[in-house]
Structure formats: C-alpha cells, structure tokens
Amino acid sequence: MKKIEAIIFDMDGTLYSFDEGNESQFTSSRFGKEIRANCILFFKERFSLSLDDAESMYQDLNRRYNGEVSLAVEKEFGIDRREYFAFTWNLVAEEFIATNELLLPTLQELTILSGVLTAAPRVWAEKALAFLQIRQFFGDALFTGDPDIRKPDREAFLQLAQFWNLEPSQILSIGDQEQTDILPAKSLGMQTLRIATQAETKADFMASDIITAIALLKEKGII
Ligand SMILES: [Mg+2]
DSSP states (O other), X not given: OOOOSEXXXXXXXXXXXXXXXXXXXXXGSHHHHHHHHHHHHHHHHHTTOOHHHHHHHHHXXXXXXXXXXXXXXXXXXXXXXXXXXXXXXXXXXXXXXXXXXXXXXXXXXXOSXXXXXXXXXXXXXXXXXXXXXXXXXXXXXXXXXXXXSOTTSHHHHHHHHHHHTOOGGGEXXXXXXXXXXXXXXXXXXOEEEEEOSSOOOOSSEEEXXXXXXXXXXXXXXXX
C-alpha cells in the first residue's frame, strides 16, 4: 500500500474511548443514555408533554428519520437543529471521556495532514477535542454532524478530500465503526484502518487503539 498524505479520524470511540470502555454500543453507554435522556427532556419541555409522551415522540421521530432526530425537529417543527444540539449534546467532556497521555505526543509526531470527521454535533466535538488538548491539530478540517451532509454519507468524506485538495487514494480513514468509518471511505478508494480488538472488517488495517494504529501505519510505511 502506498504512502498517504492525510488521515481522517473518527472521534468518539477512536480518538478516545468513553470512560466505561467499549463505545460500540452507543445506545447502551452512559454517554448515549445521557444524550437520549436529554432528547426526551427537550420534547417534554418544548411541547409541555408528560415524560412518557415525550419518550414516545422521540422514539417515533427516531424511527421515521432513521436516527436523525435533529433533522426531524427541523423539518417537522421548524426548530433550528443547533438549538436542539445545544440542549441535548452539551455534556461535560471530563465526565465521560477516558484520557490517554500518549494521544497528544502521538498526534504531535504526525507529519501529515489530520482531520476529524464525526457524526457528533459541533457543540460536543469542540468540547471533547479541547478537553483532550488536541483541537489545534485539526484546524478547519473538523467536519461534524451539524450539516445535512454528514457521516456515513460518502460526500462527507469527499468534502475533506476537497478541503485538502487531495485524491481519496492519498487519504486514510481511521474509525471504530465498519458501516460509518470504513465502508464509505473504502468505496471512495481511501485506505482504511479499523479500531477494534476483534472484528470482521473490510478495512486494510486493524488496531486495538489509536496509539497502536499510528505505530502500525509507521511500521507499514504508510505514514
Ligand atoms: Mg466512532
């Protein structure tokens, strides 16, 4: 495999794990549950509903919009998605994120371009990256889940390629989720690395965590 010019990092579950460990079960994680509770609270307060009715409303929108509830509130009620995100994803990073003292030096040593592509809203992405003291590595190459074009849409990956003025083949995507981080990137011709200890994957590489991943890419002569 040939050398690459840039890495697209997924955020949650890739640049950090949640302090309770494996994040792949987002909905059952403490973080996922907290966001879900906030979403239900949003409907409860906004529409003066009982908690049960608010939960039903959330479940209905979640189902009909395939998990994209922020688009549902905008489309059905004209509520700005940023207002919804600010209410639901405005969590305290240190309460959820497990820190890794090797992350900062590992990113510092990279001599290629780095970007973040996350389906999480910007309000959370900014907080999480700032808490980890790694926000500066990504500059304007931080693409979040706020716009209509968002992961796992292949267009979201292409936006980064265009931003850097690179071909997909010059980029490698790192992430912990096969469907959203690996398959769309691979279909565009990007190289891919899956963060997992054990997984069936179409990714070119697999590593248990981000530190091991970077070491592996160096060892293979990819970066
Ligand atoms: Mg992830």
